[in-house]
Amino acid sequence: MTENNLIDLYGSIRQGRLGNLTVQQELVLKQIWVNILYKMGYDKLTLPANLKVDSNNSKTDLKENSDDASSAASGSKWGFGKKKASASPAAIATNGEFKLHESLKPISNETMQKVFWSFLRTDYPDNLILRFVRARKWNLTNALSMIVDTIKWRQSFSTSPDDMILNGEAGFLNNPADVESGFVDYNLKKLKSAIIGRDLNGRPIVLCRPKLHHAKEQNEEALEKYAILVIESARLFLREKNSIDQALIIFDLTDFKTSNMDYTPVKFLIKCFEAHYPECLGKLLIHKAPWIFSPIWNIIKNWLDPVVADKISFSKNLKDLEKYIDKNQIPEYLGGESKFVLDTYPTEAVLASKVIDDKETLNKLKQQRNELIQNFLKKTCEWVENEDVEKRDFFIEERLKLSALLAANYRDMDPYVRSKGMYDVLGELKLE
The missing domain is CATH 3.40.525.10 (CRAL-TRIO lipid binding domain)
Known part of the structure; x- marks a missing residue:
């Protein structure tokens, strides 16, 4: 797939999103994913040296507009700058093994799986995570704590x-x-x-x-x-x-x-x-x-x-x-x-609008979604474990494709799972 075709498929990609990350930003995202993968049952990863860190002590603090970040556009087609990244706590290899962040330990694997994937809808998984990372200025520990707090918060209501x-x-x-x-x-x-x-x-x-x-x-x-x-x-x-x-x-x-x-x-x-x-x-x-x-x-x-x-x-x-x-x-x-x-307010129209009752189609879409999630997680494991710089673009492209397919799957499933509201009945909302 050529770069122009990718732009047609994914549109322009703003800095700090999947497909336009610096080397150091990608490293922070990988470290976040290692923690999440562990909570989703992928605890046998073969980690590169620079990911074998105690995430509880990693104080990575990257500025989105730093020199390294601004060099992204001059790098490869996915925005990875060719300029050598300066050393930072997240980029320093250690001899220790990976340690799960303390904040994730009280959350069950089942809760992590359920809340994360239901939160998504048409979001791309990486970009949902990167919202929290950017908000915490690329600080690994603070971003993980924020993600965990939000998972707990979404579970705290009588109706989530x-x-x-x-x-x-x-x-x-x-x-x-x-x-x-x-x-x-x-x-x-x-x-x-x-x-x-x-x-x-x-x-x-x-x-x-x-x-x-x-x-x-x-x-x-x-x-x-x-x-x-x-x-x-x-x-x-x-x-x-x-x-x-x-x-x-x-x-x-x-x-x-x-x-x-x-x-x-x-x-x-x-x-x-x-x-x-x-x-x-x-x-x-x-x-x-x-x-x-x-x-x-x-x-x-x-x-x-x-x-x-x-x-x-x-x-x-x-x-x-x-x-x-x-x-x-x-x-x-x-x-x-x-x-x-x-x-x-269009009360009668909203009450008259029903989800499509077609269990066979819904079950097929759910099965497809489960397969896409597993494929995405497996590809994420390969991306995390990869140390070959030449394969970086390949993994980013593959994970973008799977992210787009997950979003498309939700759009297909939406009429079967979501009760339509005012914006649907008025024709204002079209999922894209």
């Missing part, structure tokens, strides 16, 4: 984030407890948040309207579940091709009053993005902030990680929004031309 998105909005509409909690009437049907289109970079736009929020209308659990549903729904709009792997969020403070302010969900959202959905936020616009928001912002900004804070800007008018969004994707009430309906 995966079940929320698979059961869909109909699952909430049909659940008396979710009606009683305020989730349905004061969040879902109110369209307090909505995915309204794409920005100039192709990123999904999540519009949040705090003027619709009143703390007493729902309990804390309802708010958390709604926040997760919105984030997980937005993930369905991300695209591995062309590296559309982040969202733009507009917090529209039109008609905002102090009675709309509620610090609890704000704290929860900040934690979600910083700890459990890293690198998913591309830009956050705080739009039409009134003067009463200034003291509120002075409190909130102190809770933010500097990386997240750098992604936040204030906008005042249509001209400011058009720096990031085409006018035809901006709602009419904000001066744009989008016809997206923000005052009616």
